[in-house]
Amino acid sequence: MSEASGLAAALAGIASLKTAEAPDAKSGCQGLHTVGREAIVEVGRVFREAGYMLEMLTALDMRAAEQAMHVVYQFNRFGAPDRHRVRVVVPAGEAVPSLADLFGSANWYEREAFDMLGVRFDGHPYLVRILTEEGADYHPLLKDFGVAPAAAEEAAGG
Amino acid sequence: MKETPPPPANATTEELLTQLGPLVHLDVLENLLNQARARSLWPLTFGLACCAIEMMAAGASRFDMDRFGSGVFRPSARQADVMILAGTISRKMGPVVKALWDQMPSPKWAIAMGGCTIDGGPFKYPGQYAIVEGADKIIPVDVYIPGCPPRPEALINGLLMLEQKIKAGKKFHV
Amino acid sequence: MAELIQIASDEDRDTFYLNMGPQHPSTHGVLRLRLHLKGERILSAEPIIGYSHRAHEKMAENRNYIQFLPNPSRVDYLSGMIYSIGYCQAIEKAIGLEVPERAEYIRVICNELNRISSHLLWFGTFLLDLGGVTPFLYCFDDREKILDLLDLVSGSRLTYCYGRFGGLVNDVTDDFLEGTARFCTAFRERLREYDRLVTQNVIFRNRTIGVGVMRPELAQQFGITGPCLRAMGMARDVRRDEPYGIYDRFEFDIPTRTASDCFDRYLVRIAEMEQSMRIVEQALAKLPDGPIMAKKIPRKIAPAKGEYYFAVESARGHFGMFIVSDGSEIPYRIHLRTPSFANLSTMRTVLPGTLLADTVSILGSIDIVLPEIDR
């Protein structure tokens, strides 16, 4: 328990971090946070020192509603789950500090988020495409990808 | 030789071969060779996705492709006769498949196993960016086996159909 | 290219790059490894993935929740049942749908059978990589028996689409129940045989003991899950830590080892098959009668606006589904957190310093499925 409260205290020390009240059980998380992008490395460090792992990292294309991308980090610890979802809102086209120095897994996760959604990570050692074909110039999971060309293709000869 | 018109400049290898034909015709020998080829098809050890597991199952004890002389999976393209395309060909993989095909010595055949290699299968949708919609867009395919994934019996049936095709030689039309 | 030229002009001329894959018999699919070698010793290794990228996540945004049902079992085709049913459970939790008891028990039986079949396939191919052909044939023989059973209930051998929101497609038959019970008895005997055939084998031991040790700190750094983590001595299993379905009703152990080498990962998986059978037998004994589909299934499957996360334990580790809904029938985003992605990314730190021949046993021992990594 002391570990969890230590984590809470450390998180409270981060100025831009906002924690949502009592998350719904359906969210699968014990803590939901939003943080400014300059503080994400600090948050990562807090979680790492508390023995958490970076379980998942992905991004959401929210440009239609908020003109921004959401980068979602999910930290969890071994043993009884204590899952924290940390969200960073980035204006479209801007970069987020990389966690690759803190977590080994962040390296590939960030590359994937870059490949799929075009989010750039500052300080990443090797930010190149990971899944799509060589020479690809698109970010497939963006909401405006594949809509218009597909319709055109259908009309042309599909 | 003089009568043969020169092949068009942009002809593919396949077209060239059909046009020129073999330089020496040895029908009896050729037939004999075809009989031998058909009964010792060595597939390339090459799995792309889900279907590869069924391909392995076809090679294992229950179905045993060895009964048809096809159980000798070769890890090197240079020793293989038949390429079983088992699984989705992604666009990143496309050039690799082509390179492997080019590395195989002639005569060579290809079996497209599963819906994905026939024309994209379940992964085909308007706007798909990741896969090659059909193996025959990259390499010539001889036998198609539908299913997702096809049962090992279907693969064996496909192999037998390929055997028929080979044995029939050039007289065979599809 | 630039790297190559630079190396050539370096004083260290006896290093070279070796490209392993995407077509290589022991990379288990279409993985490509770029190895930098000095003689037989690996200086650095970079796995290159994406050769099996099939755009599952984009497909999710193009169809409704029901139409995404065939996809999860194709993400990881070796434990397709677990993925397919896990996806159903995730959506059921999101929309608050209760599943009948009988369906829950059948789901557990099928999941555990699928886990055994997945481990069996891994076992066979791992041994094949190390040069042993005989165990492969035995494993596939046993695996066929499981596939027959699953075929009997679901109609597919590999890529099941057996789960539905609120239950299952078909009820099980007596043939299936008897067959499963029979299989469990027979398979116990087979496991003992495998032990004699493989575990005691000197060549196998020499090629796996002390090979590919993952240092414990890697677990946190890379988020390793599944049998690889349990071979490090950490008894973490989603089925135990955050029970989903009815896993909290069964008694089973989480096998662990401590050396974290290839041999331990092998032993953990063998022990897991044993535990899976325990679960299957308990579920068979308790299987209640009743319907297999929930009574009231909403016509439109549309979770309320929000974000959902649901995790299941696949044969390879922690499989998480992050589902973002905007309240409509079409998912806004489904992100799949797959275990092998994290497990494979450790290769950059595990492989350097080992011998080239050991790469095969290390890669084999972490049990990767490429489409699950590339999605």
Next chain:
Amino acid sequence: MGRIKEIAKGARSLIGSMGVTLKHLKDEPVTVEYPAERAPISPLQRNAIRLIEKEETPGSHNCIACLQCEKICPSNCISITGYRPEGLAMKRPETFDLNFALCSECGLCLDVCPTATLGYTKVYDKAGYTRADFFHDLLEEYRETEEQVVEHLREADRRKKAEREAKRKAEAEAKAKEAGDAQ
């Protein structure tokens, strides 16, 4: 000395392993000689879909061209066009095509079919020389009987309609009688 121990250990493990293999010599062979003999297939085996002959429509299927299966199919492998025969309440399919190469055998179409007229074929080992082999015309086997069935359905519809009329008439009469009684 260590060398000899090593060899002894290796020999022991070799003999142990060979023992297992030897033990299996007496086992029945597990191989199914496929083209000659066929292993039993699950009755639920999923394959290409077909239209089942139904009781209500002897000699034919009972598809009403509601397009539910076409709509739910995740891989768009079904395409149906329907027509409404004269004097019939329900539609009938004019074409019902399946591109089996796209199918993922998920069975969603069977789930949604309101008349339960979809089922699976039993052919599980199909292979072909061209892609065109996998375009299935599901109505092929029923084309000849179509007119008959439409006539049969018309008859059934007429009968139903007549029954309904009679029922309504009876009810109306009863009502009139009731009203008369009340007066």
